[in-house]
Amino acid sequence: MFECAYANVQPHSGAQANAAVFMALMEPGATFASLVLADGGHLSHGLPINFSGHYYNPVHYPLIRDEASDRFEQIDYDAVRAVCLEHKPAMLLCGYSAYPRAIDFAKFRQIADEVGAILMADVAHIAGLIVGGQHESPFPHAHVVTTTTHKSLRGPRGGLILTNDEAISKKVNRALFPGMQGGPLMHIITAKAVAFGEALKPEYKNYQAEVVSNAKALADSLTELGYRITSGSTDNHVMLVDLTAKDPKGAEGDLTGKAAEKWLESAGIICNKNGIPGDQRKPMVTSGIRLGTPATTTRGFGVGEMKTVAGFIDRVLSAGLAGEDELFRVTRQVREDVRGLCAKFPLPGH
Incomplete structure (x- = not known):
């Protein structure tokens, strides 16, 4: 699927896959560079209370903050280079949990090589798109790649570690077992194999193309309804919706x-709920929501249904701004409309 030489299918989760790579390739206290959680990174990319921030030293690169830029709220590759030149990290980490744009792995590799860093790509959210030809592959650029097997890859919950480097593979294998885990979960590994088999079928590429077109349709429809999509749109399956643009009171509203x-x-x-870049609200409150299209696409939804779903979302959120009575009334109506739409697209096998 990924056209790489070595794979370990045993990680119980993406976070454990990341932990195994960290343990294998960095000493405790080593510096690594990543995107901060608030801008779309992941807990295991340096959050202070996570193993990655507790046992290692994360430094973070920013998104572009200039609203006049046509790459507003996208990765600032010049800043990535500057951060790496200043801190000389042992590892440069790319790949995110809430980033709607394409990742330029070749640029990241150039920066990593310049400072002598290992390039790690966490493609948990876009692995299915990569296999389906809808996103650039991290290979041959990344030294090591981690992913989950659910999300866009559409398999069971679990993790996966990939590399073309035999020495890295051996280190990672030892770090995972016996370093991180005991016995493998063979029932999950069997389910992973089924998912991998599905991903190798010709129709999988069509599915992933529809995932992306549906995401763009949903983002465009929400924009037309007055919402702001961070970075302006999406290149993949996910989008962050800035709710402050819809609320008359902005960030001070409900x-x-x-x-x-x-x-x-x-x-x-x-x-x-999901923080947006520069969010002023607390992480447990946030100013945004995260939406994705793999599940609805699996059911058979197309561009037309995405426009309908955008309308459902707007009806509910607009009613919420109008007060509890209106919210209760509209929620009941939309719930029935959702049931009616889903009945036209039953779950596979039902």
């Missing part, structure tokens, strides 16, 4: 990520 998550769930629409 339309928070926490509220939106709750309101939408009551209407049968599942998303998660």
